[in-house]
Amino acid sequence: MASPAEQLPPGWAAEWDATHQRYLFIETTTGHTQWEPPAHPGGHENAPTGSPPPVAHHGKRRQYAAGQTHAYYGGDGLPDPAYGAPAPGLQAQPQGGQLFTPGLVAENQFAAQQAQQPPAPGQAPYYGQAEPEYINGPGFNQPQYGQAPVDALANQFGQMGVGQKQFQLYTTNLLTSPPEPRELQRPPPEIRLPPNSCVSPSPTANGDPSYFRSTINAIPTTSSLLNKSKLPLALVITPYRSLNEGEEPVPLVTDTVIARCRRCRTYINPYVQFIDGGNRWRCCMCNMTNEVPQLFDWDQVRNQPGDRWARAELNHSCVEFVAPTEYMVRPPQPAVYVFLIDVSHTAVQSGMVATATRTILENLDRIPDEDERTKIAIICFDVSLYFFSLPPGTTESSMLVVSDVDDVFLPKPNDLLVNVAEARASLEALLGKIGEMFQENSIIGSAMGPALQAGFKLMAPIGGKIIVLSSTLPSVGAGALKNREDPKILGTAKESGLLQAASPFYKTFAIECSRTQVSVDMFLFSSAYQDVATLACLPHYTSGQTYYYPAFNAGRTEDAMKFAHEFGEVLAQPIMLEAVMRVRASRGLRMASFHGNFFVRSTDLLAMPAVPQDQSYAIEVQIEEAITTPFVVFQTAVLHTTCYGERRIRVITLAVPTTTNLSEVYASADQIAIVTYFANKAVERSLTHKLEDSRDYIFxxxxxxxxxxxxxxTSSGAGASAQLAISDNLKMLPVLVLGLLKNVGIRQSAQIPPDIRAYSQALLTSLPSQLLIPYLYPSFYALHSMPPEAGTIGEQGVILPPALPLTSERLERHGLFLIEDAQTIFLWVGRDAVPQLIMDVFDLPSYEALRGGKTTLRVLENPFSQRVNAVIQKTRELRRGVYYPHLYIVKEDGEPPLRLWALSMLLQDRADVLPSYQQFISSLKDKVMQSGGGGGY
Incomplete structure (x- = not known):
């Protein structure tokens, strides 16, 4: 029994703390809490007595029952048993326990579906049992990865005692630890917040790494400690990632009750503290005390008091609010799409025009238009501009030609930008005949710049998305470009000049677009030089995306299929319109620089006229002053209009513990986030300096x-050592960096066309991790010897074969292998492949009858063909985004360019002047021994 509380002076209240069996004293004016009773000058006859005492009521605001208030004080952050079970759907945990690591379940499912037990020795279920020599080859007998997520869960439950479990640092010797592909499927190092950090026991209370991840999951408290580690501190954000089947949608708060800090404008989240009997909350960023909105505990749907603990913003790291009118400068805009279609001779002859118009026609029903407000315009161009007037309620359309491209004007004030629902009949009729209209067009040349200006004039009052489809280098009017491709400077110091914009028009125009909420997507098809580096400026500064189809020819089914699929997915994507993004952080942290497709409008406000799904951004963070809190919080807020006409705010919160321990900093480092940040820095440096500087910088x-x-x-410290040591959680970082150094975006080579290089750089700075990591470290499977369950349906969908290390040592002359980097898929066929395998997969009698090159693999009436096709389909589904990789058959003795391309993905091998993984590790060891760093490799 606790002793009676001391008498209290005016302005103080006492609350019985059932957990600690003592009183908690609250100053009602400030919300300040303390264990010791405040001094009273004159005594008070109504001092609370007994156990537990009544709550001291404040007349102006509501109060909560004694057991309920304990959670508000930020005690252990969990609902007290005194007031019942946790909110539905939440998992109760022991008091003072460590919260479930957020995002782990999703990551484990992702990892588990890829992790398969290799066949036991002697039981290798190889394809082609009739050929005994067919099964001779190196096995892949690594420990089963599928167990790792279970271990991770076990570790978590082991932490649910009192106090915080520290990160365990395990050191790996890179010289004796070859890359293990399955390591890349592990979830990032666990975020181990101190007990009592969070007001919610929800497993989704902290940031899911697919939305928001940090390069370090235990933040150093000082910049000197961070500098000592040499690890970068950066955030990788994919705020609008797509949802795979079975994934929970982002919770939506519809009551427009939005609680924000008065000082720093942080949105309420699971890491705030409730004080003053739950009437106020303390900001987790700046410690400001704020009033809880009157309607925060009111259920507006049922018109009755609501359960605060069930509110989405206190249980989920990622939530979306329906914004009230004060968040709107104007009423929500409709979705607007303006298509600029190149109809010059080259574009028509390649089949691009026919494929593009057919794809738009087939996807009219998929374009977001639930509220029937979506508008569309179509402008064609060669050296002139062709506008189409589409009167509603008719199937007729008329073409208006503007040949003065030096002073662009709109030939008609209306019926050029039309409502999709109202003008559906005329749109369908027009799309069906554009290809025929320009079928005989012999004009060579492109007025892309004037077409952009026309599209801009058409939609500037509203905003929206311009989609450019071009097969020709812009040659007429504003933004005209010259062919500056020069093979002599490839591989030299001057090459980086080809990766910079050739004309200021594109950046200036992009900033104009950004100001009026217009975004630009580029679809580029030329078989000749098209200056992707310059044209990609438009998507870069307007939050769009660049898609490149070199040497496109719709006569090849595969080319038409890839473009139609990707274009159709872009059209069907929901997009965030007129968006602005800001990232906030706890006191002492500052957002230092930003990487990705947007325009920085002020010091930290990123303007994004139309945000596509699955676009990633990297943000560098600086520690400006010593951090004194046990954990820090990062919060991304994206204010946007949905393409269905609703103003919303997407808020993603990430809480990360702080540490003064260098070993914890290393043990918490996230190699995936680090290499994502490095990819952005490498591209930035290649543009501001030289390609060679970019490679040297990363190395x-x-x-x-x-x-x-x-x-x-390490014990050897600054002395000589036979090891090349790194923490176990970073052991794939060197091979990922090698993959980046060998990526066509920055690779040392005199053979890479500047368009290919520029496109690769656009991918490096925009792909989410699920696409970027395979782009840097491809997947490699032996299909001929895959376990019997591979290619069949398991609990997590199609089961993939065990991944192989990326070295040609694993290639077998009788084998069938799959290599893919999320952009391209190769089927490598060994020259001694048995006829039965060729027949079962390709429906051909022998290896000699097989042709290499781009292909579509048919599903045949045999189990092996079905399993191979299932694996190929699964690799496509695994990747977020619209990309549909081409499939190439590569014969071991086939065309040298195709063979070299496929082999270049086996990045642990030596290639041309590029080192093998062993040589790379040796050069790293030499540099470390010198302890000087720097230099090339």
Whole structure:
């Protein structure tokens, strides 16, 4: 029994704390809490007595029952047993326990569906049992990865005792630990927040890494400690990622009750503290005390008091609010699409025009238009502009030609930008005949710049998306470009000039677009030089995306299918319109620089006229002053209009513990986030400096990390060592960096066309991790010897074969292998492949009858063909985004260019002047031994 509370002076209240069996004293004016009773000058006859005492009521605001208030004070952050079970759907946990690691369940499911037990020795269920020599080859007998998520869960439950479990640092010797592909499927290092950090026991209370991840999951408290580690501190954000089948949608708060900090404008989240009997909350960013909105605990649907603990913003790291009118400058805009279609001779002859118009026609029903407000315009161009007037309620359309491209004007004030629902009949009729209209067009040349200006004039009052489809280098009017491709400067210091914009028009125009909420997507098809580097400026500064189809020819079914699929997916995507994004962080942290497709409108406000799904952004963070809190919070807020006409705010919160321990900093580092950040830095540096500087910079950064780790974390310290040490959770970082250095975006080579390089750089700075990591470290499977369950349906969908290390040592002359980097899929066929395998997969009598090159693989009436096709389909489904990789058959003795392309994905091998993984590790060790860092490789 606790002793009676002391008498209290005016302005103080006492609350019985059932957990600690003592009183908690609250100053009602400030919300300040303390264990010791406040001094009273004159005594008070109504001092609370007994156990537990009544709550001191404040007349102006509501109060909660004694057991309920305990959670508000930020005690253990969990509902007290005194007031019943947790909210429905939430998992109760022991008091003071460690919260479930957010996002782990989703990551584990993703990992588990890929992790398969290799066949036991002697039981290899190889294809082609009739050919004994067919099964001779190296096995892949690694420990089963599928167990790892279970271990991770077990570790978590082991932490649910009192106190915080520290990160365990395990050191790996890179010289004796070859890359293990399955490591890349592991979830990032666990975020271990101190007990009592969170007001919710929900497993979704912290940031899911597919939305929001940090390069370090235990933030150093000082910049000197961060600098000592040499690890970058950055955030990787994909705020609008697509949802795979079975994934929960982002919770939507519809009552327009939005609680924000008065000082720093942070949105209420699971890491705030409730004080003053639940009437106020303390901001987790700046510690400001704020009033809880009157309607925060009111269920507007049922018109009755609501359960605060069931509110989505206190249980989920990622929530979306329906914004009230004060968040709107104007009424929500409709979705607007303006298609600019190149109809010059080249574009028509390649089949691009026919494929594009057919795809738009087939996807009219998929374009977001639930509220029937969506508008469309179609402008064709060669050296002139062709507008189409589409009167509603008729199937007729008329073409209006503007040949003065130096002073662009709209030939008609209306019926050019039409409502899809109202003008559906005339739109369908027009799309069906554009191809025929320009079938005999012999004009060579492109007025893309004037077409952009016309599209801009058409939609500037509203905003929306311009989609450009071009097969020709712009040659007439504003933005005209010259062919600057020069093979002599490829591979030299001057090459980076080809990756920079050739004309200021495109950046200036892009900023104009951004200001009026217009975004631009580029679909580029030329078989000749098209200056992708310059044209990609438009999507880069307007939050659009660039798609490139070199040497497109719709006569090849595969080309038409890839473009139609990707274009159709872009049209069907929901998009966030007139968006602005801001990232906030706890005191002491500052957003230093931003990477991705947007325009930085002010110091930290990112303007995004139309945000597509699955676009990623990297943000560098600086520690400006010493951090004194046990954890820090990052919060991304994206204010946007849905394409269905509703103003919303998507808020994603990530809480990360702080540490003064260097070993915890290393043990918490996320290699996936680090290499994503490095990819953005590499591209940035290649544009501001030279390609060689870009490669040297990334290599030097990796050396710095290894030197710092050796000096601080190993017994050899600054002396000589037979090891090349790194923490176990970073052991794939060197091979990922090697993959980046060998990526066509920054690779040392005199053979890479500048358009291909520029497109690769656009991918490196915009792909989400699920696409970027395979783009840097491809997947490699042996299909001829895959286990019997591979290619069949398991609990997590199609079961994939075990992934192989990326080295040609694993290729077998009798084998069938799949190599894919999320952009391209190769089927490698060994020259000694048995006829039965060729027949079952390709329906051909022998290897000699097989032709290499781009193909569509048919599903045949045999189990092996069905399993191979299922694996190919699964690899396509695994990747977020609209991309539909081409499939190439590569014969071991086939065309040299195709063979070299496929082999270049086996990045652990030496290729041309590029080192093998072993040579790369050796050069790293030499640099670390010198302890100087820097230099090339």
């Amino acid at each position: 030097a950064k990796l050396v710095e990390i290894l030197v710092a780790y050796k000096t601080s974390m």
